[in-house]
Amino acid sequence: MNKLAIGLFLALIAITLYITYWSAKRVKTTTDFYAAGRQIKGWQNGLAIVGEFLTAAAFLGIGGLISFWGVDGQIYSITWFASYLVVLLLVAEPIRNSGKYTFADVVSYRLDERIIRPLAAINAFLISLMYLIPQMVAAGALSKLLFGVPASTGLIVVGVLMIVYITFGGMLAATWIQVLKAMILLCGAYVLAFLVMRQFHFSINALFAAVANSKDLGTAWLEPGRWPLIKTPVERLSLGFTLLFGTAALPHVLMRFYTVPTKQHAQGSALWSLTFMMIFHVLTFIFGLGAAVLVGNKVIKALDAGGNIAVPLLARTVAGGQGTLSGELFMSFLVAVAFITIIAATSGLCIAASSAFSYDFWYRVIKRGQQDHAGQVRTARLAAFAIGVLAILGGLAVQHVNVAYLAGMAFAIAATANMPTLIFSLYWKGLTTKGAFIGMLGGALVAVACVVTGPSIMGKNAMFPLNNPGIVTVPIGFLLTYLGSVLTRDKVSAIKYQELAVRSRSGLGAES
Amino acid sequence: MSAGAKPISTAKPEPAVAGRWAEAYQSETFKALSRKRFGFVIPALLAFSALFLVLWIMQSMFPAAARYRVYGYVNVNFIYTMAIFPIVWILGFVFVRYIRREVYPLERELNRQFDRGRDHE
DSSP: HHHHHHHHHHHHHHHHEEEHHHHHHOOOSSHHHHGGGOOOHHHHHHHHHHHHHHHHIIIIIIIHHHHHHGGHHHHHHHHHHHHHHHHIIIIIIHHHHHHHSHHHHHHHHSSSSHHHHHHHHHHHHHHHHHHHHHHHHHHHHHHHHHHHOOHHHHHHHHHHHHHHHHHHHHHHHHHHHHHHHHHHHHOOOOOOHHHHHHTTTTTTHHHHHHHHHOOOGGGGGGGGOOOOGOOOOHHHHHHHHHHHHHHGGGGHGGGGGGGSSSHHHHHHHHHHHHHHHHHHHTTTHHHHHIIIIIIIIHHHHHOTTOOOOOOHHHHHHHOOOTTTTHHHHHHHHHHHHHHHHHHHHHHHHHHHHHIIIIIIIIIIISSOOOOHHHHHHHEEEHHHHHHHHHHHHHHHHHTTTTTHHHHHHHHHHHIIIIHHHHHHHHHHHOOOOHHHHHHHHHHHHHHHHHHSSSHHHHHGGOHHHHHHHSSHHHHHHHHHHHHHHHHHHOOOHHHHHHHHHHHHHHHHOOOO | GGGOOOOOOSOOOOOHHHHHHHHHHHHHHHHHHHHHHHHHHHHHHHHHHHHHHHHHHHHHHHHHHOOEETTTTTEEEEEEEHHHHHHHHHHHHHHHHHIIIIIHHOOOOOHHHTTOOOOOO
């Protein structure tokens, strides 16, 4: 299986390298590099956005979670999916209408750019890096599990490929690789679901009956309340709330709305991403429960206590079983796809982090908007390269530490620090520069403090009780921004609100 | 408008420019456009939140209801969870149609009224 999987993986890599080569020839201006030349169609961008979220966590993680803990794991499926409705209703069109490349464009529009843009850039940079490093570590662990190569090797391979894609191909390569990956992943998922349900004569009730009557499982797998992490109502609410409303403030997701030519396409691509998310996430219970019944949790746990191997093992079982050509082939295919998924996801994060540095910080703040296109693209490429190296070194340094909490922290910072300023920028006249500053800085600190003193890091000695602090920190973020704004004055912001409101809601004067 | 797009700056807006945006902001067309947009967005967000709140209340406070079997082993919790997919999708689909039918004509109208002096550089 290892050789087969590696062979399939190399074939997919060859395709992605060709995409990068094709893109590299086309990337000439900053708009090409950061926004794929604004030539991406709605459905393509929808797939690319979904690509950012159909990571190994979604594909391998949710299946494993459901197989171990039952339908509680579906909380990720429904909230990740539904979070795109929030994106569609509140931000997709407005940010396309009023920004250029990054979400910092929107939040610094009305406010004092010298203060807010660096802060927004640092937030975006840290959020993307915090997301990136656990992905790299996961890639290492998975390459050991799936391919049988040392974790450090896998991590470095992922890092190097990511650097190649972004440095040469920019957002154009990142987008097309996401589109390709999302399509392959969706096809693979449907074939797998078909093969699993065939075993149960395409009856959900038969699958459930098998779960209920299995001696290792039981009806508890079909009911909420088994997963310890969300056993308390507050913990369940907080996780759901953070996932539902945090997505709308993630820099690497928001950045994708600048790759389309018009606001109609931005809106359309949010609907497409909602569609593709639904198409994938309705299946996750089949993977999880199917693996629990057909493979068995003991077998899965013996290979990987995290459950990430559940879906590949299920693929092998339903496609013929261990030792059969069809079984090994299908498993290898899904393993290769899972790995491509990680590289594509890291690439999206890499470009978000590099644009925060090279565009927001370097070009807009340090150079004050005075740099030619060639210089900007050069800086952007250098930044992508440096971030890639940083992510590889960071990943290698922490690969034996459990850093899964970093992704949760990134989500908490996005929702707590960025969301209030983004929403108030677009919809509230009273926002002031100082209010945004207090909200962004204070929100980030509160989010970090709650995660650091929470159970995911301090275990039983936690001072803050929740694993996912969103339900507490997001209202604090809004409150800080609100109070900071009503206590200070900002004439320019109040005047420019009218301009931003007209632009963001009507598309008057949008970037083309 | 290509590279001539208005750069994002915090320099004080020139009175003429600010005046034009203010004029657009205060126009009846823009008011109607905002009313229409928020008239959908706010109820939609409330309905969306309620949809998830009901699931949360059922799962955490009425586990017996969540466990109640409707057909074979298929219980209320599962049906509700799966129903969220089409409900949320339909909400998104209806929103896009609504915006295209009700709001875009007003946007075009606004563009006709105020686009003349757009800041080309």
